Amino acid sequence: MASDHTRSAILAAAERLYADRGFGDVTLRDIVAEANVNLAAVNYHFGSKDELIAELFVTRSIATNRERLRELKAAEEQGGGRAPIEVILHALVGPTLRGCLGPENQRSTAARFMIRASIESVPPIRRIKNREIDHLRKFAGAMRRALPERSDVDIYWGLNFALAMAHHTIRESERLTKLSEGKCDLDDVEDVVARVVSVATMALTAGKAETKAPSRVAAR
Amino acid sequence: MASDHTRSAILAAAERLYADRGFGDVTLRDIVAEANVNLAAVNYHFGSKDELIAELFVTRSIATNRERLRELKAAEEQGGGRAPIEVILHALVGPTLRGCLGPENQRSTAARFMIRASIESVPPIRRIKNREIDHLRKFAGAMRRALPERSDVDIYWGLNFALAMAHHTIRESERLTKLSEGKCDLDDVEDVVARVVSVATMALTAGKAETKAPSRVAAR
DNA sequence: TTGCAATTCAAACAGTTGTATGAAACTATC
DNA sequence: GATAGTTTCATACAACTGTTTGAATTGCAA
Numbered sequence: 001m002a003s004d005h006t007r008s009a010i011l012a013a014a015e016r017l018y019a020d021r022g023f024g025d026v027t028l029r030d031i032v033a034e035a036n037v038n039l040a041a042v043n044y045h046f047g048s049k050d051e052l053i054a055e056l057f058v059t060r061s062i063a064t065n066r067e068r069l070r071e072l073k074a075a076e077e078q079g080g081g082r083a084p085i086e087v088i089l090h091a092l093v094g095p096t097l098r099g100c101l102g103p104e105n106q107r108s109t110a111a112r113f114m115i116r117a118s119i120e121s122v123p124p125i126r127r128i129k130n131r132e133i134d135h136l137r138k139f140a141g142a143m144r145r146a147l148p149e150r151s152d153v154d155i156y157w158g159l160n161f162a163l164a165m166a167h168h169t170i171r172e173s174e175r176l177t178k179l180s181e182g183k184c185d186l187d188d189v190e191d192v193v194a195r196v197v198s199v200a201t202m203a204l205t206a207g208k209a210e211t212k213a214p215s216r217v218a219a220r
Numbered sequence: 221m222a223s224d225h226t227r228s229a230i231l232a233a234a235e236r237l238y239a240d241r242g243f244g245d246v247t248l249r250d251i252v253a254e255a256n257v258n259l260a261a262v263n264y265h266f267g268s269k270d271e272l273i274a275e276l277f278v279t280r281s282i283a284t285n286r287e288r289l290r291e292l293k294a295a296e297e298q299g300g301g302r303a304p305i306e307v308i309l310h311a312l313v314g315p316t317l318r319g320c321l322g323p324e325n326q327r328s329t330a331a332r333f334m335i336r337a338s339i340e341s342v343p344p345i346r347r348i349k350n351r352e353i354d355h356l357r358k359f360a361g362a363m364r365r366a367l368p369e370r371s372d373v374d375i376y377w378g379l380n381f382a383l384a385m386a387h388h389t390i391r392e393s394e395r396l397t398k399l400s401e402g403k404c405d406l407d408d409v410e411d412v413v414a415r416v417v418s419v420a421t422m423a424l425t426a427g428k429a430e431t432k433a434p435s436r437v438a439a440r
Numbered sequence: 441t442t443g444c445a446a447t448t449c450a451a452a453c454a455g456t457t458g459t460a461t462g463a464a465a466c467t468a469t470c
Numbered sequence: 471g472a473t474a475g476t477t478t479c480a481t482a483c484a485a486c487t488g489t490t491t492g493a494a495t496t497g498c499a500a
Contacts, residue, residue, distance in 0.1 A: 006447080024343065028488060038449050043489060045447095121339060123244065133399050140399070156400035160392070161385050161419055168384030179353050179360070180376035199381055199423040206422055226477080248458065258479050263459060265477095441500100448495065456487075465478070470471100 007045045009035040012109075015056055019112035023053070023122045050124040057125045060114055065135055067095040072142055085146045085204055089197045092139050092159075093166040097196070100170045103187045119171050136163075147204060154204065162200035169196070227265045229255040232329075235276055239332035243273070243342045270344040277345045280334055285355050287315040292362055305366045305424055309417045312359050312379075313386040317416070320390045323407045339391050356383075367424060374424065382420035389416070 013035035017026045028049055032039050046052040071091035075083035100111050100118075117125050136159065143155050169176065173186045186192065233255035237246045248269055252259050266272040291311035295303035320331050320338075337345050356379065363375050389396065393406045406412065 027486080029486090038447095039488095040449070040490080041447085049488060119341060121341065130395070133395065136399055152400070153403050156396065156404050157415055159399075160389060160396050160404070161416075163392075164388030165381050165384045168388055169380060172380070172383075175350070175353065176376065176380050179356055179379075180373070183373050184376050184380070195377055196381075198427075199419065202422045202426055203419040206426075207418075247456080249456095258477095259458095259481095260460080260479070261477085269458065443500085444498090446495105446497080449493085451491085451493105453490070454488100457485085458483105459485105460483075461481085463479085463481105465476105467476075468474095470473085 006035075006037050006041050009037055010042060010045065010052070011056065014052055015109050015113045018053075018056070018116055019109050022116055023120050053122065054124040054128060056113065057117055057128055060110055060117075061128070061132075064095050064099055064114075065132075068092060068135075069138065071095070072139065076142060076145075082145050083142060085143060086197055086201050088139065088142045088146055089162050089200045089204075090193065093162055093196050093200075094193050097166055097170065097193050098189050101173065101186055101189045101192060115170055118167060143204070150204065158200060158204035161203050162196065165196045165199060226255075226257050226261050229257055230262060230265060230272070231276060234272055235329050235333045238273075238276070238336055239329050242336055243340050273342065274344040274348060276333065277337055277348055280330055280337075281348070281352075284315050284319055284334075285352075288312060288355075289358065291315070292359065296362060296365075302365050303362060305363060306417055306421050308359065308362050308366055309382050309420045309424075310413065313382055313416050313420075314413050317386055317390065317413050318409050321393065321406055321409045321412060335390055335393075338387060363424070370424065378420060378424035381423050382416065385416045385419060 010031060014026075014031045017030055017034055028042050029039060031052075032041060035041075042049065042052060046055065068091055071094065072083070072088060075087040075091060079087075100115050101107075102111070140155055140159055143159060144150070144152070147155065169186075169192060176184050177186055230251060234246075234251045237250055237254055248262050249259060252261060255261075262269065262272060266275065288311055291314065292303070292308060295307040295311060299307075320335050321327075322331070360375055360379055363379060364370070364372070367375065389406075389412060396404050397406055
C-alpha cells in the first residue's frame with residue numbers, strides 16, 4: 001500500500017546521519033534535507049521523532065537478537081538440549097561484535113548506527129533496551145543447563161561480564177586502538193570474539209564456585 | 221576572593237539535579253531555581269553550561285584518578301617497583317566501583333552523578349574522557365612490569381576487559397539486579413571488586429599467552 | 441473524466457533553550 | 471563615607487526545536 005518511497009528514504013537518511021554525527025546534533029530538518037523530503041513527512045509517517053529513532057533501533061536489534069537465538073537454538077539442539085558454555089557465549093556476543101566491529105571503511109551504516117546507540121543512549125532507545133531482559137533470560141537458562149553445578153549468582157555475573165566485555169569493546173574501540181597504539185586489532189572480529197568468549201568462559205568455570213567469592217586482595 | 225557562595229551553590233544544585241534526572245532534561249533554569257540564584261549567575265561564574273558540566277566532571281574524575289594512582293604507587297613501592305597483578309587491577313577498578321556502587325540510599329550525590337556521566341555521555345564529558353589515555357598508560361606500564369612475559373597486546377586486552385567489567389556493571393547495575401532478581405548483590409561493593417579483579421587476573425595470566433588467540437569455538 | 445483518499449508541501453506555531461545586557465546592589469579599600 | 475570593583479538581578483534576545491495546519495498535489499478506482 002502506498003509508495004513507501006518517502007518512508008524508507010527517511011529511514012535511510014536518518015540512520016546515516018545518526019551514525020555519522022550522533023543523536024545529539026541531528027535535527028529533523030537535517031534528516032529531511034538529506035532525504036529530500038518535506039519536513040512534515042516525518043510526523044506523517046512515523047508520528048514523532050522519537051518513534052522514528054525507536055523504529056530504527058528496534059529493526060536493528062531484533063535482527064541481532066534473532067541471530068543470537070538462532071545460534072543458541074542450533075547449538076542446544078545439536079547437543080540434545082545442552083550446549084557447551086563456550087558456544088552459548090559465542091552466540092551471545094558474536095552477532096553483536098560481528099555487527100559492530102570490523103574494518104571501518106566497510107562497516108555498514110547499520111553497524112555504525114548501533115555503535116552510536118550504544119554510546120549515546122537517548123530516551124527512546126533506553127526504553128527499548130529495558131525490554132531486553134526477557135531475551136537475556138533465555139541465555140541465562142541455557143547457561144544454567146550447561147553448568148548445572150554453578151550457582152545462579154555466578155551465572156548472572158558471568159553473563160554480565162560477557163556482555164560487559166563485548167559492549168565496552170565496541171563503545172571504546174577507538175580508545176583501545178589509540179591506547180594500544182594499534183597493537184590491538186579491532187578489525188579481526190573473530191579474534192575479538194574468541195578473546196571475549198575465552199575470558200567469559202574462564203569466569204564461569206574457574207575456581208570452586210563459592211557462593212560468595214572471598215576478597216583475595218589485601219585492602220591496603 | 222569573593223564569597224564563592226553562589227558558585228558552590230550552583231555546583232551542588234547542578235550535581236544533584238544531573239544525578240537525579242540526567243543531563244537530557246535539566247535546564248539552566250532548573251539549576252538556578254534549585255540553587256536559589258539568578259539565571260545569569262551560571263554564565264557569570266562558569267562561562268557556559270558546558271563549562272559547568274565539565275568542571276563538575278573534572279573535579280570528580282581527578283579525585284578518582286588520584287585515588288587510583290595512590291593505591292598503585294603504594295603497591296609498587298611496597299613490592300620494590302613491581303606489584304602483583306591483582307593489586308594493580310584492584311587499584312584500577314576499586315576506586316571507581318567503590319565510588320559508584322554501594323547501598324543506594326547512602327550513595328553520595330557525587331557517585332550518582334558519575335553514574336549518570338557514564339550512562340549518558342554528553343559532549344563536554346566525552347571530550348574530557350578522551351584525555352584519560354595518559355592516565356591509563358601508567359597502569360599499562362605497571363601491568364607490563366608485573367607480567368613481563370606477557371605480550372603488550374594481551375596486557376592491553378586485559379586492561380580493556382577490566383575496565384569493561386567495572387564500567388558496565390556500574391552502567392547496568394539496575395538491569396543486573398532486575399535480571400538476577402536481586403540475587404546479584406550490587407551493594408556488597410568489595411565482593412564486586414573481588415569478582416572483577418579475579419576475572420581480569422585470569423584473563424591476564426591464564427593460558428599460554430599466544431600472541432594470537434586461536435578461535436576455540438566452531439563457527440557454526 | 442470524475443471523485444475520493446493518500447500523500448506532499450509551505451508556512452507558521454508554540455515552546456524551550458542557552459546567552460547577553462545594562463542597571464542595581466553589594467563589598468571592601470582608602 | 472566616597473569610590474572602584476565585584477556580584478546579582480530582571481529582562482530581553484535570538485535561535486532552534488518538534489509539531490501542526492490546511493491547502494495543493496498526486497494516484498487510483500469507478
